[in-house]
Amino acid sequence: MASPLCHFLGRMPCAHRRASYGFRRNCVPTALFSNPLSRIHSMSFPARPKIVVCKDLGPAMPLLTDREDIDVVPWTEDRPCDRAWLLENIAGAAGVVVCFQDMVDRELVNAAGPNLRVVSTISVGHEHIDLRIMGEHKIQVGYTPDILTDAVADSAVMLALMATRAAGQSYSFVKNNEWPAFNWTPFAFCGPQLSTTPFSPTRTAGFLGFGRIAHAVLTRLAAFGITHCVYTPRPGAAHQTTRDAQLKAKHNLAAVTPVDLGTLARDSDILFVLAPGGPSTRHLINEVFLRQMKPTSVLVNNGRGSVVDSAALALALKNKWIWAAGLDVVDEEPQVTAEHPLVREPRCVVLPHIGSAAIETRAEMATLTAQNVLAGVLGGQLPMALDYAPLV
Known part of the structure; x- marks a missing residue:
C-alpha cells in the first residue's frame, strides 16, 4: 500500500515534482500525474457558488x-x-483561495461583488489581506495556524546551527571550488557552539515572541544543553508563573524569565525572532537593540521580516556587533537579490521563506485551506477562522 507521502508526491503539481525530485513522467503510472484541474467543469451554472483558486493546492485540489x-x-x-x-475572474465569486503573494484589498473585493463570503489563505500570516475591508463586507478569513509549528521550529534550529557554524560560508567555499587550495588553520570557519561546553557552561536562548513555535524551538534546544530562557511577554499580559515553572522543570533549565527588550538583547546568546508582523512590531530589532547584543550572539528570524531592520542588521554584521544571523524572512521579500546587503554578508544565511516547507506540513495546510473555503461558501463554520475583530 502506498504511503501518504508517496500519494502526496503523485499529486504534486507536475513542474514541482520534476524540479524538486527528478521524477520522470514514464517512471510511474500515468494516473499519478493526472492533473486534478482537468476535471473542472467547463460550464458555469449561476446556482452553484464559484471559488477562484490562485494557487494549486496539490493533493488537496x-x-x-x-x-x-x-x-x-x-x-x-x-x-x-x-x-x-x-480581477477578471473573481467577479461573482463566493470564495477565493490566496497565498501571501495575492493582495486582498478594496479593489479585489469590489471586483468580486456582493457574493464574496470567504477568503482562504494558505498561510498563518495575513498581512496581504486588508482586514478592515473584510470587516466592512462581513467576509470570513480562513488561515492555517498550528499545523506548521513543528516545521518552523525545525527550520529555526537549522538556521541557528547554520549561522553559528558558518554553514553558508563553508558551503559557498566548496561550491566556488576553493577547497583544493584551502590553507587550513585551527579556527577557520569556526563559530560559537550551540551546546554548552566547559568553556561556555551556560547558554541563554532568547525569544521575541513566545508562543507555540517558540515553545517548540525551546523543546529542541533542550537537547543541546540550553540552560536559560528569556523572552518578551505579550504587552499587557500577566506573568505566566505556572507555565514558566513547568517549562523550566520540563527542560531542566536554570530559569525561564520574562524580560524587557534591552535585557533580551544583552542576555541572549541566540535570539529567535518569532513575533507577528504589523505596525506594533515593525523594526523592534533596530540599531539600538543590536548594539546591545553580545559580539558572540546569533540572531534567527523565522517570524516576520518587518520585525528586523535590514539595514541595521547588515550594519551589525559588518561591524561585528553580533556574530551571525540566520533569516527565513526579510523585510523586503521577495525583492531580495544577490546584491541585497544581507545576502552579501558572509555571516548571514538567508533562505527564501521556507520555514513551513515540509511536505507533510504543506499538505495539511493545503487541505485546511480547501476546507476553509468550502465551509465559507457552503454556509458552514470554518475549521480555522481568523478572529480579526481585535486586529482592526
Missing part, C-alpha cells in the same frame, strides 16, 4: 474539483497569479 455543487476557477500556470486575471 480534488476536495474542490471533485464536487458537483461548486464551480472552481483555477489559476493553472506555474507562476504567481496574474492580478489582471484575478
Whole structure:
C-alpha cells in the first residue's frame, strides 16, 4: 500500500515534482500525474457558488474539483497569479483561495461583488489581506495556524546551527571550488557552539515572541544543553508563573524569565525572532537593540521580516556587533537579490521563506485551506477562522 507521502508526491503539481525530485513522467503510472484541474467543469451554472483558486493546492485540489455543487476557477500556470486575471475572474465569486503573494484589498473585493463570503489563505500570516475591508463586507478569513509549528521550529534550529557554524560560508567555499587550495588553520570557519561546553557552561536562548513555535524551538534546544530562557511577554499580559515553572522543570533549565527588550538583547546568546508582523512590531530589532547584543550572539528570524531592520542588521554584521544571523524572512521579500546587503554578508544565511516547507506540513495546510473555503461558501463554520475583530 502506498504511503501518504508517496500519494502526496503523485499529486504534486507536475513542474514541482520534476524540479524538486527528478521524477520522470514514464517512471510511474500515468494516473499519478493526472492533473486534478482537468476535471473542472467547463460550464458555469449561476446556482452553484464559484471559488477562484490562485494557487494549486496539490493533493488537496480534488476536495474542490471533485464536487458537483461548486464551480472552481483555477489559476493553472506555474507562476504567481496574474492580478489582471484575478480581477477578471473573481467577479461573482463566493470564495477565493490566496497565498501571501495575492493582495486582498478594496479593489479585489469590489471586483468580486456582493457574493464574496470567504477568503482562504494558505498561510498563518495575513498581512496581504486588508482586514478592515473584510470587516466592512462581513467576509470570513480562513488561515492555517498550528499545523506548521513543528516545521518552523525545525527550520529555526537549522538556521541557528547554520549561522553559528558558518554553514553558508563553508558551503559557498566548496561550491566556488576553493577547497583544493584551502590553507587550513585551527579556527577557520569556526563559530560559537550551540551546546554548552566547559568553556561556555551556560547558554541563554532568547525569544521575541513566545508562543507555540517558540515553545517548540525551546523543546529542541533542550537537547543541546540550553540552560536559560528569556523572552518578551505579550504587552499587557500577566506573568505566566505556572507555565514558566513547568517549562523550566520540563527542560531542566536554570530559569525561564520574562524580560524587557534591552535585557533580551544583552542576555541572549541566540535570539529567535518569532513575533507577528504589523505596525506594533515593525523594526523592534533596530540599531539600538543590536548594539546591545553580545559580539558572540546569533540572531534567527523565522517570524516576520518587518520585525528586523535590514539595514541595521547588515550594519551589525559588518561591524561585528553580533556574530551571525540566520533569516527565513526579510523585510523586503521577495525583492531580495544577490546584491541585497544581507545576502552579501558572509555571516548571514538567508533562505527564501521556507520555514513551513515540509511536505507533510504543506499538505495539511493545503487541505485546511480547501476546507476553509468550502465551509465559507457552503454556509458552514470554518475549521480555522481568523478572529480579526481585535486586529482592526
